[in-house]
Amino acid sequence: MVAQSQKSKSELTVGVLALQGAFRSHEAVLHKIGVSSRQVRTPQDLEAVDALVMPGGESTTMSQLLESANLFEPINARIKNRMPVFGTCAGMILLAKTIIDGRDDQLSFNAIDIDVQRNAYGRQIDSFEAEIEIGSFAGSFHGVFIRAPRIVSLGSSVTALAYCGDDVVLAQQDKVLVASFHPELANDIRLHELFLEGV
Amino acid sequence: MAKIESNKTGSMVVKRGLAEMLKGGVIMDVVNADQAKIAEDSGACAVMALERVPADIRRDGGVARMSDPEMIEKIQAVVSIPVMAKARIGHFVEAQVLESLGVDFIDESEVLTPADESHHIDKFAFKTPVVCGATNLGEALRRISEGAALIRSKGEAGTGNIVEAVRHLRSIIGDIRKITQADSAELFEWAKRLQAPLPLVQEIAETGWLQVPLFCAGGIATPSDAALAMQLGAEAVFVGSGIFKSDDPAPRARAIVEATTHFRDAEIIAKVSRNLGAPMTGIGMDNIEQRFAERGW
Numbered sequence: 001m002v003a004q005s006q007k008s009k010s011e012l013t014v015g016v017l018a019l020q021g022a023f024r025s026h027e028a029v030l031h032k033i034g035v036s037s038r039q040v041r042t043p044q045d046l047e048a049v050d051a052l053v054m055p056g057g058e059s060t061t062m063s064q065l066l067e068s069a070n071l072f073e074p075i076n077a078r079i080k081n082r083m084p085v086f087g088t089c090a091g092m093i094l095l096a097k098t099i100i101d102g103r104d105d106q107l108s109f110n111a112i113d114i115d116v117q118r119n120a121y122g123r124q125i126d127s128f129e130a131e132i133e134i135g136s137f138a139g140s141f142h143g144v145f146i147r148a149p150r151i152v153s154l155g156s157s158v159t160a161l162a163y164c165g166d167d168v169v170l171a172q173q174d175k176v177l178v179a180s181f182h183p184e185l186a187n188d189i190r191l192h193e194l195f196l197e198g199v
Numbered sequence: 200m201a202k203i204e205s206n207k208t209g210s211m212v213v214k215r216g217l218a219e220m221l222k223g224g225v226i227m228d229v230v231n232a233d234q235a236k237i238a239e240d241s242g243a244c245a246v247m248a249l250e251r252v253p254a255d256i257r258r259d260g261g262v263a264r265m266s267d268p269e270m271i272e273k274i275q276a277v278v279s280i281p282v283m284a285k286a287r288i289g290h291f292v293e294a295q296v297l298e299s300l301g302v303d304f305i306d307e308s309e310v311l312t313p314a315d316e317s318h319h320i321d322k323f324a325f326k327t328p329v330v331c332g333a334t335n336l337g338e339a340l341r342r343i344s345e346g347a348a349l350i351r352s353k354g355e356a357g358t359g360n361i362v363e364a365v366r367h368l369r370s371i372i373g374d375i376r377k378i379t380q381a382d383s384a385e386l387f388e389w390a391k392r393l394q395a396p397l398p399l400v401q402e403i404a405e406t407g408w409l410q411v412p413l414f415c416a417g418g419i420a421t422p423s424d425a426a427l428a429m430q431l432g433a434e435a436v437f438v439g440s441g442i443f444k445s446d447d448p449a450p451r452a453r454a455i456v457e458a459t460t461h462f463r464d465a466e467i468i469a470k471v472s473r474n475l476g477a478p479m480t481g482i483g484m485d486n487i488e489q490r491f492a493e494r495g496w
């Protein structure tokens with residue numbers, strides 16, 4: 001594989017984990033930015049990408065499909081090898097160190113030192129929209145929270161990038177970026193651009 | 200910094216948002232907590248809680264209504280994935296009750312006996328998203344104009360026969376394709392022919408797709424059925440009687456989940472289709488007395 005630092009934006013291929021969930025919305029944002037994307041369902045797909053977005057959806061479903069598609073170990077190895085990853089909602093759950101209120105057999109990559117509680121804001125009727133201030137952005141970012149997970153604690157190596165109320169909703173550790181909301185539903189490319197800066 | 204109190208709930212963005220999250224997944228009909236657990240264990244992205252699966256509703260006849268709230272709550276208690284439940288067409292009080300239970304999605308369903316012969320529920324009146332069935336694009340757009348956050352093909356529930364769902368998906372998606380080729384004057388004629396609001400037709404001409412996601416329901420019994428629906432353009436599938444009316448529900452459920460994800464990969468579909476036991480028996484369309492798909496207006 002070509003060293004990632006040698007590639008320009010136009011040469012990058014950003015993978016979107018396409019086992020279940022809102023992967024097409026992420027692809028639409030990436031296309032708007034002008035980077036090519038590839039749906040990742042198999043280990044062969046994974047080999048062709050320089051970075052990976054893990055979309056929203058059902059984390060329990062994705063966890064099982066990661067196993068049956070033999071994708072868990074290859075993705076785990078790539079993450080350990082510092083492949084940039086961006087997890088939104090369920091994707092954040094998959095990347096967390098600890099999952100609270102998950103299934104006992106639910107897998108996570110332990111890629112970012114956060115504890116995440118599933119469905120922590122309640123059922124769908126409690127799903128909400130809120131304006132979020134993200135440090136480097138001019139103007140707020142529209143946050144769409146769907147049966148959202150909550151980051152209940154962060155390790156010292158994790159940087160909190162944005163809050164909603166008292167909760168951290170955007171966080172980063174090295175090459176791993178996570179959001180408890182859905183930037184792919186916000187009609188706003190800035191957060192994906194922020195992720196691509198690290199690729 | 201945003202204040203939690205000022206957050207907006209129940210908006211169309213939030214309602215369609217949950218439908219977005221269900222894409223690529225399988226929503227399974229379950230009639231009790233044990234089945235709900237099997238569904239979640241097998242990778243369902245949501246469950247539909249109901250008292251009888253459509254095949255049994257069809258067999259039993261009589262009036263089919265919203266499920267017992269206690270049964271829905273028992274299912275909510277054992278799974279962490281979204282729980283849906285059905286209200287009768289036009290029965291907005293059943294929908295109110297389901298919303299009060301905290302159901303994640305309400306299905307205004309033709310599988311139940313309609314409560315109103317000319318009006319569907321005003322779905323904008325609810326914070327809970329509502330899914331409706333459709334047999335053609337006009338019906339889909341009328342439901343969207345009433346506030347549906349998700350459209351599914353009606354198919355013919357409880358038959359284990361995919362033929363009607365295929366007809367409905369081809370009709371809806373085929374007409375979307377034609378509308379994208381129409382000129383602006385032709386769109387007026389399309390709106391008239393579909394009996395659908397003109398602005399929604401114009402929007403489809405521009406975007407090339409419905410305003411909300413389109414899922415398949417009605418007659419899926421095998422992994423290949425699910426993949427067929429996905430290749431035709433459905434964005435997720437509902438499986439009603441097809442799982443728990445088969446010989447061995449758990450492996451079949453898991454196989455349908457995998458086939459829905461890998462819907463273009465025939466080798467994977469072949470692999471997961473092996474040794475699943477007998478699917479539900481199924482019924483030919485000439486042999487059914489009541490077509491559920493004809494309910495709704």
